[in-house]
Amino acid sequence: MKKQFLVATAVSLALVGVLSGCGGKEEEASAGAASTAATASAGAAASPEASKAPAPKAVELTNVSYDPTRELYEAYNKSFADYWKQKTGQTVTVKQSHGGSGSQARKVVDGLEADVVTLALAFDIDSIVESGQIKAGWQSELKDNSSPYTSTIVFLVKKGNPKGIKDWDDLVKPGISVITPNPKTSGGARWNYLAAWAYAREKNNGDEAAAKEFVTKLFKNVPVLDSGARGSTTTFVEKGIGDVLIAWENEAYLSLKEFEGKFEIVNPSISILAEPPVAIVDKVAEKRGTAEVAKAYLEYLYTEAGQEIAAQNFYRPRLESVAKKYADKFPTIKLVTIDKDFGGWTEAQKTHFADNGIFDQIYKPSK
Structure with a gap:
C-alpha cells in the first residue's frame, strides 16, 4: 500500500510541474484538479472499500410471542436475518419474548416494547389495539387475516x-x-x-347447557392449571403428571420428536381451526424507526422459505405448494371455526373467558 502511494504522489508532482510551466492561472487550476484526482485514484487503489457506500446501521427487533413458538422463531429469525442481509446489506437481530398469549398481550399493553407480536389468537392483539399501540384494521394488513400458519388441538x-x-x-x-x-x-x-365445548355441543344437538356441563366435568379432572402451553407440556412430559395433555398440534409433535418412543398423539373426532395471528406494533416501530424491517419480517412468514420453516416446526402452512409437500404430516380432522361456531373472538372472550364468564362459573380450583 505504501509503495502505491509513493508512486501516485510522484505522478501527481510531475503533473503539477509540467502544467505550471505553461504559466496560466487556468492551467494551475487544472493542475490542482489533476493532482486531486490522482491522489483520489491512489487512495482508491490503496483501499477499494473507500468507494463503497457505508453499510446500513444494524437494527434490532423485539418479537413478543406465545409459549410454543420458541423453536419456530429460533429457526425463522436466522433465516430472515440472512435474507435481509443479502437483500439490503443491513444486519438485523431479533429478540424473543415468550409466555402465555394473554399474559404477553398484557405485558405489551403495560409497556413491554415490541416491534411485532406473534400471538395465539386475535383477541389478544385486539387488546393491544385498544391501548392505542396497534392500528385498527391490523388483520387486513397481511394475507389470511394476518395468520400465516394454522394449527389445531390434539391429545x-x-x-x-x-x-x-x-x-x-x-x-x-x-x-x-x-x-x-x-x-x-x-x-x-x-x-x-372451545374445542371441547364444540364437541359436546355437537354431540348434544346444539345444547349449550349440555356443553357447559361437559366442560365443567372436564375441568374437574384438571389437577393444575399452568399459565402457558409450554408449562403444561413440561408438567406432562417431564414431571409425569396427568394421563393426557390437551395440546397444540405442533407442541404435541415436538414432544414426540424430543422424547422419542415415550408418547403418542390421539386425534379427536372434532377439534378447532387455530389461527395464530401476527401484527406490527405501530407505535413502537414508528418510535424506533423499525417499521420497514418489521413489515418485511412478518411478510417473510408467507414466503416459501418462511412456510417451510413453519411446516418443519409442525405448524400447518398456508402456501399451497408447501402444504402439499407436507400433507402426509398433518392428518385430516373435522374442525370448527371461531367465527362460524362461536361468533368471533370478541364474543367468545366475553361469553367464556371474561371475568364472571362461563369459565369462572365452572372452574373451582382443587383444595
Missing part, C-alpha cells in the same frame, strides 16, 4: 395409551387426570376449551 398420551384415550368423552371419565393450561392467561388453553 398427547403416554406410549401405548394405557388409559385408552380415544376422544373427548374419555377426558371426563372419573379418575382421568387431564393437563391443560389456564384459559385466563393462555391462548392455547382457550382453543382447548
Whole structure:
C-alpha cells in the first residue's frame, strides 16, 4: 500500500510541474484538479472499500410471542436475518419474548416494547389495539387475516395409551387426570376449551347447557392449571403428571420428536381451526424507526422459505405448494371455526373467558 502511494504522489508532482510551466492561472487550476484526482485514484487503489457506500446501521427487533413458538422463531429469525442481509446489506437481530398469549398481550399493553407480536389468537392483539399501540384494521394488513400458519388441538398420551384415550368423552371419565393450561392467561388453553365445548355441543344437538356441563366435568379432572402451553407440556412430559395433555398440534409433535418412543398423539373426532395471528406494533416501530424491517419480517412468514420453516416446526402452512409437500404430516380432522361456531373472538372472550364468564362459573380450583 505504501509503495502505491509513493508512486501516485510522484505522478501527481510531475503533473503539477509540467502544467505550471505553461504559466496560466487556468492551467494551475487544472493542475490542482489533476493532482486531486490522482491522489483520489491512489487512495482508491490503496483501499477499494473507500468507494463503497457505508453499510446500513444494524437494527434490532423485539418479537413478543406465545409459549410454543420458541423453536419456530429460533429457526425463522436466522433465516430472515440472512435474507435481509443479502437483500439490503443491513444486519438485523431479533429478540424473543415468550409466555402465555394473554399474559404477553398484557405485558405489551403495560409497556413491554415490541416491534411485532406473534400471538395465539386475535383477541389478544385486539387488546393491544385498544391501548392505542396497534392500528385498527391490523388483520387486513397481511394475507389470511394476518395468520400465516394454522394449527389445531390434539391429545398427547403416554406410549401405548394405557388409559385408552380415544376422544373427548374419555377426558371426563372419573379418575382421568387431564393437563391443560389456564384459559385466563393462555391462548392455547382457550382453543382447548372451545374445542371441547364444540364437541359436546355437537354431540348434544346444539345444547349449550349440555356443553357447559361437559366442560365443567372436564375441568374437574384438571389437577393444575399452568399459565402457558409450554408449562403444561413440561408438567406432562417431564414431571409425569396427568394421563393426557390437551395440546397444540405442533407442541404435541415436538414432544414426540424430543422424547422419542415415550408418547403418542390421539386425534379427536372434532377439534378447532387455530389461527395464530401476527401484527406490527405501530407505535413502537414508528418510535424506533423499525417499521420497514418489521413489515418485511412478518411478510417473510408467507414466503416459501418462511412456510417451510413453519411446516418443519409442525405448524400447518398456508402456501399451497408447501402444504402439499407436507400433507402426509398433518392428518385430516373435522374442525370448527371461531367465527362460524362461536361468533368471533370478541364474543367468545366475553361469553367464556371474561371475568364472571362461563369459565369462572365452572372452574373451582382443587383444595
